[in-house]
Amino acid sequence: MSEPISVGRALAQAGLVPVDAQVLLAQITGQNRAWLAAHCDASLTPAQSDTFLALAKRRRNGEPVAYLTSVREFWGLPLCVSPAVLIPRPETETLVELALRCLPVNRATRVLDLGTGSGAIALALAKERPQAWVVATDVSAAALAVARENGGRLGIDNVEWQHSDWYARLLSSAVAFDMIVSNPPYIAAGDPHLTEGDLRFEPAEALTSGHDGLDDLRRIVAGAPNRLRTNGVLAVEHGFDQSERVQTLLRNAGFDDVNSVRDLAGILRVTHGRRPA
Numbered sequence: 243m244s245e246p247i248s249v250g251r252a253l254a255q256a257g258l259v260p261v262d263a264q265v266l267l268a269q270i271t272g273q274n275r276a277w278l279a280a281h282c283d284a285s286l287t288p289a290q291s292d293t294f295l296a297l298a299k300r301r302r303n304g305e306p307v308a309y310l311t312s313v314r315e316f317w318g319l320p321l322c323v324s325p326a327v328l329i330p331r332p333e334t335e336t337l338v339e340l341a342l343r344c345l346p347v348n349r350a351t352r353v354l355d356l357g358t359g360s361g362a363i364a365l366a367l368a369k370e371r372p373q374a375w376v377v378a379t380d381v382s383a384a385a386l387a388v389a390r391e392n393g394g395r396l397g398i399d400n401v402e403w404q405h406s407d408w409y410a411r412l413l414s415s416a417v418a419f420d421m422i423v424s425n426p427p428y429i430a431a432g433d434p435h436l437t438e439g440d441l442r443f444e445p446a447e448a449l450t451s452g453h454d455g456l457d458d459l460r461r462i463v464a465g466a467p468n469r470l471r472t473n474g475v476l477a478v479e480h481g482f483d484q485s486e487r488v489q490t491l492l493r494n495a496g497f498d499d500v501n502s503v504r505d506l507a508g509i510l511r512v513t514h515g516r517r518p519a
């Protein structure tokens with residue numbers, strides 16, 4: 243074990259941007275970042291120093307902070323994450339906001355979240371709409387285990403977790419949903435961004451979808467009309483340059499009122515449409 247060092251020295255020695263170093267040290271000490279800032283002279287235990295220096299090294303090698311701390315906040319919910327799931331992104335909250343505008347507060351509704359990953363979208367919607375019943379699916383059993391664990395730990399019990407390849411093994415085959423939401427893989431295979439940043443560490447099956455990034459969106463859009471009730475809404479997240487092509491997919495599948503909404507960065511990020519009678 244190394245010599246004990248102070249909070250201030252550990253942060254300075256980490257070789258990381260300050261916020262990353264603070265988040266890692268906050269996790270290890272069980273204190274928050276404000277406490278760390280106010281207690282630069284406090285001593286770390288040798289075990290805390292060793293753990294911190296080891297995690298700092300992994301971070302310098304590119305591993306995402308969320309995988310090192312095993313937690314990421316989404317829609318105010320602290321979600322456990324592992325390398326089996328995509329790290330939930332702030333832009334996906336645009337999809338949650340849109341869904342909440344479509345889902346009434348005082349009526350029981352049925353929602354399908356396709357490709358739930360950590361459970362981010364399903365759990366945010368289930369928490370905000372306690373009367374809704376949310377079916378959340380993923381093709382990855384490992385991802386589904388993380389999502390189920392998140393639901394249990396957060397005490398959100400109006401979600402049903404199902405292992406399915408999009409609609410193929412969906413158990414509620416007789417159910418017509420009021421809304422289908424999905425943040426599917428939508429990056430083109432071979433996109434150079436896949437070799438950069440956090441994407442290098444995230445599961446490939448959560449990221450890529452054929453030569454143009456739209457293979458999974460084609461399957462999701464094509465299958466949606468059979469699973470939606472009349473006037474039910476499909477809303478999907480997609481890449482920064484895909485809104486026109488996704489709008490075309492929805493119109494060709496017979497959807498009405500097709501439109502796209504922007505995320506906080508001003509990018510057309512979510513496209514939605516209504517299943518006509």
Ligand SMILES: C[S@@+](CC[C@H](N)C(=O)[O-])C[C@H]1O[C@@H](n2cnc3c(N)ncnc32)[C@H](O)[C@@H]1O
Binds near residue numbers: 357408449458
């Ligand atoms: C971009 S991630 C989104 C995860 C989560 N919904 C979120 O927004 O953070 C896409 C998810 O779709 C899942 N997925 C990929 N192919 C699938 C398929 N054929 N059927 C169901 N889920 C699939 C992946 O395992 C991954 O969890």
